[in-house]
Amino acid sequence: MAKEQVLVSGGAGYIGSHTAVALIEAGYDVVIIDNLSNSDMNAVEGVRKITGVDVPFEKVDCCDKEALRVIFKKYPFRSAIHFAAYKAVGESVDEPLKYYSNNLCSFINILELMREEGRENILFSSSATVYGEPDALPVTENSPRKPSTSPYGNTKQMCEDILRDSTAAYKGLKGIALRYFNPMGAHPSALIGELPRGVPNNLVPFITQTAAGVRECLSIFGDDYPTPDGTCIRDYIDVVDLAGAHVAAISRLIEGRNKANYEIFNVGTGRGVSVMELVKAFEKVNNLKLNYRIAGRRAGDTIEVWANTSLANEELGWKATRTLEETLAAAWAWEKHVRGL
Numbered sequence: 001m002a003k004e005q006v007l008v009s010g011g012a013g014y015i016g017s018h019t020a021v022a023l024i025e026a027g028y029d030v031v032i033i034d035n036l037s038n039s040d041m042n043a044v045e046g047v048r049k050i051t052g053v054d055v056p057f058e059k060v061d062c063c064d065k066e067a068l069r070v071i072f073k074k075y076p077f078r079s080a081i082h083f084a085a086y087k088a089v090g091e092s093v094d095e096p097l098k099y100y101s102n103n104l105c106s107f108i109n110i111l112e113l114m115r116e117e118g119r120e121n122i123l124f125s126s127s128a129t130v131y132g133e134p135d136a137l138p139v140t141e142n143s144p145r146k147p148s149t150s151p152y153g154n155t156k157q158m159c160e161d162i163l164r165d166s167t168a169a170y171k172g173l174k175g176i177a178l179r180y181f182n183p184m185g186a187h188p189s190a191l192i193g194e195l196p197r198g199v200p201n202n203l204v205p206f207i208t209q210t211a212a213g214v215r216e217c218l219s220i221f222g223d224d225y226p227t228p229d230g231t232c233i234r235d236y237i238d239v240v241d242l243a244g245a246h247v248a249a250i251s252r253l254i255e256g257r258n259k260a261n262y263e264i265f266n267v268g269t270g271r272g273v274s275v276m277e278l279v280k281a282f283e284k285v286n287n288l289k290l291n292y293r294i295a296g297r298r299a300g301d302t303i304e305v306w307a308n309t310s311l312a313n314e315e316l317g318w319k320a321t322r323t324l325e326e327t328l329a330a331a332w333a334w335e336k337h338v339r340g341l
Helices: 014-025 041-051 065-074 089-094 096-117 151-169 203-211 239-254 275-286 310-316 324-339
Strands: 005-009 029-034 057-059 079-082 121-127 174-180 182-184 218-221 236-238 262-267 292-295
Touching: 005 014, 014 029, 014 041, 014 239, 029 041, 029 065, 065 096, 079 096, 079 239, 089 096, 089 151, 096 121, 096 151, 121 151, 121 239, 151 174, 151 262, 174 239, 182 203, 182 239, 203 218, 203 275, 203 324, 218 275, 236 239, 236 324, 239 262, 239 310, 262 310, 275 324
Parallel strands: 005 029, 005 079, 029 057, 079 121, 121 174, 174 262, 182 236, 218 292
Antiparallel strands: none
């Protein structure tokens, strides 16, 4: 019997590449498409090395519907995972039209082609940013979405709504949105990991780049928040665990175990970790001393947020298992691999 095939858009990116590995290890065939605007072929080669599979790769921009149509005609996948999007919050504030155009257009094209070509299952890469500053913790899937503080966050909310409305309107289309909390770390092989271009948007690459001497000093934005140590609290999830959640979710759709045509799941650890806790844990596990300083608060930073993951644990049969120490050791191993240290 032929293996079930899954299209992974943005599969050369950070989360996409790790998910491609997890899918292959779970017995799926994978087709990666990416326009390489914020990634490169090293990630695809990393996926191939880790899995021993010559994974097909097609350089395609999801905003080019006709180029995307060629992919739908060429490969017989029934299911797609859509990662391809711009994701820098600050840049989205400066260039909102770039973000609305790319993030909405790419997703709409995928959905239109799935409908036209009779493909059934779509998994959307969403974000906990849709919760904003929550009224109560931990946040559940029923926590209210808040007005976004950035165009990037807005596109996540809009795409969720587009998926909800499309699965309600078009017979045969089923979708799941996974709301990620704060992905970090790298594959234990150190062959794939987070490699931001320019200034990182996430904390852990700032930490590892500071440890590697690429950056002189790590800035911790605010130590006067109403939290135990004064720094912001987030739910940091290992990217390998996050990839596993995608396998569980796409399997649910493929096997018809979904309870509605559109479902939402939080993907986190269920535990809040402060910025300072993360910095200290990194220093301890890797036996390093980081150069850091306390800077002023950043506008728009949420004080604290973490997930209630019981729905994903129960319905998807998935749970985050990697420890903070394992994750931070893998992040440093990846940084050293990239820098040749």
